[in-house]
Amino acid sequence: MKLPQGGKSELTFVGSLFLLGALVFWDTWRIELPAFNLTISPKVFPYAIATILMVLSALLMISILRGNTATPEGLDVGDPIHKTDLKSFGLVFGSLLAFLLLIERAGFIIAASITFFGITVAFGNKKHGRAAIFGTLFITVVYLSFTRFLNVQLPAGIFKGL
Amino acid sequence: MSSFNSLMEGFASALTLSNLGFGLLGTFLGTLVGVLPGIGPALAIALLLPITYTVSPASALIMFAAIYYGAMYGGSTTSILLNTPGESGSVITALEGNKMARRGQAGAALATAAIGSFVAGTIATGILAFTAPSIADLAIKVGAAEYVALMLVAFTTVSSLLGASQLRGFIALAIGLVLGLVGADLQSGLARLTFGSDAALEGIETVPVIVSIFALGEALYIASRFKDEGWKVIPMKGRALMSREDWKRSWKPWIRGTFLGFPLGVVPAGGSEVPTFLSYSIEKKLTKHPEEFGHGAIEGVAGPEAANNANAAGALVPLLALGLPTSATAAVILVAFQTYQIQPGPTLFLTNGALIWTLIASLFIGNALLLILNLPLVRFWVKLLHVPRPYLFAGIVTFALLGAYAINTSVFDVQVAIAIGLVGFLFRRFGMPITPLILGLILGPNLELQFRRALQISGGDYSTLIASPLSKILYAVLFIALFTPVIARVMKKIRKEVTQ
Numbered sequence: 279m280k281l282p283q284g285g286k287s288e289l290t291f292v293g294s295l296f297l298l299g300a301l302v303f304w305d306t307w308r309i310e311l312p313a314f315n316l317t318i319s320p321k322v323f324p325y326a327i328a329t330i331l332m333v334l335s336a337l338l339m340i341s342i343l344r345g346n347t348a349t350p351e352g353l354d355v356g357d358p359i360h361k362t363d364l365k366s367f368g369l370v371f372g373s374l375l376a377f378l379l380l381i382e383r384a385g386f387i388i389a390a391s392i393t394f395f396g397i398t399v400a401f402g403n404k405k406h407g408r409a410a411i412f413g414t415l416f417i418t419v420v421y422l423s424f425t426r427f428l429n430v431q432l433p434a435g436i437f438k439g440l
Numbered sequence: 441m442s443s444f445n446s447l448m449e450g451f452a453s454a455l456t457l458s459n460l461g462f463g464l465l466g467t468f469l470g471t472l473v474g475v476l477p478g479i480g481p482a483l484a485i486a487l488l489l490p491i492t493y494t495v496s497p498a499s500a501l502i503m504f505a506a507i508y509y510g511a512m513y514g515g516s517t518t519s520i521l522l523n524t525p526g527e528s529g530s531v532i533t534a535l536e537g538n539k540m541a542r543r544g545q546a547g548a549a550l551a552t553a554a555i556g557s558f559v560a561g562t563i564a565t566g567i568l569a570f571t572a573p574s575i576a577d578l579a580i581k582v583g584a585a586e587y588v589a590l591m592l593v594a595f596t597t598v599s600s601l602l603g604a605s606q607l608r609g610f611i612a613l614a615i616g617l618v619l620g621l622v623g624a625d626l627q628s629g630l631a632r633l634t635f636g637s638d639a640a641l642e643g644i645e646t647v648p649v650i651v652s653i654f655a656l657g658e659a660l661y662i663a664s665r666f667k668d669e670g671w672k673v674i675p676m677k678g679r680a681l682m683s684r685e686d687w688k689r690s691w692k693p694w695i696r697g698t699f700l701g702f703p704l705g706v707v708p709a710g711g712s713e714v715p716t717f718l719s720y721s722i723e724k725k726l727t728k729h730p731e732e733f734g735h736g737a738i739e740g741v742a743g744p745e746a747a748n749n750a751n752a753a754g755a756l757v758p759l760l761a762l763g764l765p766t767s768a769t770a771a772v773i774l775v776a777f778q779t780y781q782i783q784p785g786p787t788l789f790l791t792n793g794a795l796i797w798t799l800i801a802s803l804f805i806g807n808a809l810l811l812i813l814n815l816p817l818v819r820f821w822v823k824l825l826h827v828p829r830p831y832l833f834a835g836i837v838t839f840a841l842l843g844a845y846a847i848n849t850s851v852f853d854v855q856v857a858i859a860i861g862l863v864g865f866l867f868r869r870f871g872m873p874i875t876p877l878i879l880g881l882i883l884g885p886n887l888e889l890q891f892r893r894a895l896q897i898s899g900g901d902y903s904t905l906i907a908s909p910l911s912k913i914l915y916a917v918l919f920i921a922l923f924t925p926v927i928a929r930v931m932k933k934i935r936k937e938v939t940q
Contacts, residue, residue: 291869302621317895317899318895324633330610348871348872350868350869350871352665352666360665363664363667367663367865370659370663370837371660374656375858377854381841381854390838393838393841394838397837398830399830401833403830403831409831416835417838420842428494429494433849
């Protein structure tokens with residue numbers, strides 16, 4: 279049997295949702311209940327959600343196998359589905375990770391400026407120098423307005439004490 | 441004390457100089473973010489939440505009401521000039537308003553959208569002010585078992601009305617419920633789905649989830665699929681003004697849209713998509729210029745825009761009176777309230793009466809400020825549409841990450857945000873609707889709480905869930921919504937008409 283375009287990756291996705299349901303089920307099963315007595319166990323709700331998620335994903339997998347694949351957002355039914363541009367995807371994702379790794383080590387200004395620059399590259403901006411300068415300026419203004427005027431704490435990092 | 445007196449006191453507290461200042465700032469920022477392409481009101485509000493963290497609750501609410509209306513207004517500007525609706529309620533505006541703009545009537549389209557939103561917002565906020573207290577009075581008598589039924593109805597309508605596939609809607613909901621489970625159980629302290637992480641014990645913060653699923657998910661999705669597609673902003677000539685003829689053709693659709701949008705916001709009908717589509721199809725039937733529909737008819741912008749705004753105000757009724765959000769935007773507002781330690785629900789008018797009346801008064805004020813400020817300033821907003829896409833997305837992403845980190849100054853929330861961003865990407869790629877996930881995350885813990893409360897009162901007897909007449913009616917509604925997709929069929933028909 280031949281699946282429509284994109285069917286295989288969608289099956290993998292929905293399959294992983296089924297596994298998520300199984301994971302919730304297993305986690306609920308293995309935790310020990312507290313000694314005191316509750317009318318309704320804190321396991322009832324998770325069991326129900328896990329079961330619903332597994333049943334629904336199984337139904338959706340059957341439906342996909344019958345050819346009812348999803349229409350990606352922004353496309354119409356029947357439009358050709360292009361492959362994900364992994365390079366741009368990786369650039370965006372890498373920029374997000376850079377923020378995560380740098381925010382407490384190097385401080386907000388550096389972390390966010392790098393993320394800002396990375397995203398402009400991912401979206402095909404060619405004037406890198408201009409993007410880097412503008413991004414750093416923008417982030418510095420944001421940092422100062424949040425910490426000075428709005429009293430929202432952001433890590434100063436290496437600029438600590440300035 | 442009567443509603444009227446309370447409302448006057450609300451105005452008194454909202455009209456102090458500093459609070460007016462917060463209102464102005466909110467209007468400005470709300471429009472600024474709302475006008476950016478691809479940002480709907482829900483995301484705009486969520487992105488701007490960190491700004492309100494440290495101001496006093498009253499000022500925060502005022503700013504927030506202004507942000508809310510500003511974001512809605514900004515969104516319609518973008519829909520008209522750029523044809524990129526930020527949310528389902530602006531789809532029609534984008535369709536018909538963009539056609540008007542192409543015919544050189546951008547000014548009239550923007551004006552009818554803004555004035556229509558003002559008219560609808562004012563009437564609807566008025567109805568809200570005088571109905572929400574009595575609905576809250578009724579709601580106090582609603583027991584835990586009926587709450588369970590109400591939430592299940594809201595889940596069902598939102599999951600099955602949005603998007604093309606009921607099954608995918610319910611799966612999205614279930615994933616939201618799973619996210620809501622994470623953390624220590626409030627009653628027993630049992631650690632669920634934390635896998636040994638201490639940070640996870642506190643549960644998953646809702647603000648970073650909402651921001652990331654929209655902002656980070658969209659950035660990943662657009663970068664990897666539609667990077668090279670440009671935007672075409674339609675240049676605006678003249679000013680945002682309407683001719684006498686435009687007024688004559690607009691005012692009836694405004695009123696009809698208002699009275700269509702408000703009630704459909706009060707009942708959980710899955711957000712603003714249904715009322716805006718209905719308004720469009722009604723105006724198409726009633727108009728004297730049917731030939732213009734589909735090519736830029738002013739009625740087709742006036743009606744749906746009014747319906748959209750009235751719908752948003754209507755959604756505040758179940759939100760304030762029952763603590764029940766029925767759309768993504770309402771869900772964000774609920775979260776905003778919770779960050780100010782205000783829990784919407786039947787007792788809200790008793791415990792935080794003064795604050796709520798201040799909020800309602802600020803909705804009136806925000807709405808008026810918007811009209812006064814924005815129609816003359818429209819050229820400035822239009823300039824924002826020319827921000828290059830790489831810079832736009834870079835700004836959105838860094839703001840989203842800032843918000844995620846700042847809520848608890850914790851790296852764990854950033855980790856969650858990035859993971860949710862991936863989920864947002866996958867949801868877009870595989871056609872899963874996002875709103876059910878957000879509702880599941882926010883309402884899931886509440887559903888469990890009420891569910892247990894009901895069963896504790898009954899001593900574990902499950903029949904208590906369907907014992908009262910109200911519960912029986914609600915479950916009947918639920919089954920109708922589930923198994924006779926009447927509304928879905930109507931929507932499909934209208935959608936077809938619209939696109940033809």
